[in-house]
Amino acid sequence: DLPGFFYRPLDKDSACLLIGTMGESATELEAKIAKIESVLAGYDVVEATGFQTDPKITTQYWNTRKGLFPIVAKGRKSGAAIIPEDVVFPMEHLVEGVEALTALFEKHNFPEATIMGHALEGNLHFMLAPTMTSKKKIKQFDAFMDELAEVVAVKYNGSLKGEHGTGRNIAPFVEAEWGEEIYQVMRDIKALFDPDKIFNPDVIITDNKKLHITSLKQIPVADKL
Secondary structure: OOOHHHOOOOOOOOOOOOOOOOOOOHHHHHHHHHHHHHHHOOOOOOOOOOOOOOHHHHHHHHHHHHOHHHHHHHHOOOOOOOEEEEEEOOHHHHHHHHHHHHHHHHHOOOOOOEEEEEHHHOEEEEEEOOOOOOHHHHHHHHHHHHHHHHHHHHHOOOEOOOOOOOHHHHHHHHHHHHOHHHHHHHHHHHHHHOOOOOOOOOOOOOOOOOHHHHOOOOOOOOOOO
16 A cells, blocks of 8 residues: 555645665665655655665555656546656756746646656656647647746756757747857757758757747547547
């Protein structure tokens, strides 16, 4: 069975940390666990399972973490898309980054948005499940992306991509992250190898600043079985 906090709502300011560590020997492992627990003791922890060494339990925890994507995808409204993105904040701004993302989700009405990630690298993955069925919804998504780029790349000097590829959703904002001069260098290099723009057009370098809303694909609504 999973810990109790997996089954009940948590305060919106709460976060769940899944911490893994390892050692060359049992003694080294115990020392690392003790050090981590001493750090955690300084925080107000709602609930803790303690470190587990049983492979069945640890596998269950990691599978739960991996299952967050299908859980969110399954819960979305009929006809809604699923948009997974990942951004990176400098470690000294990680807390502000999480708070800023949460505020953007609330401001632009994405209540289903979920944040997960790799805290030690400042890498945050998030998922949205928007319905792009009206001009109002598309405008809402457009405004969200504009503010996301401003918050991540400009305000906190972070990266709009960590592990995922850039893609057409982020391509319009690459210049905002790297600056006009460096972006022009990228364009020049791209032009040398691809003067006719036939290699993955617009996937990283684009002239279309609204590509993220002009290249949308409608999701067919599945029949209710």
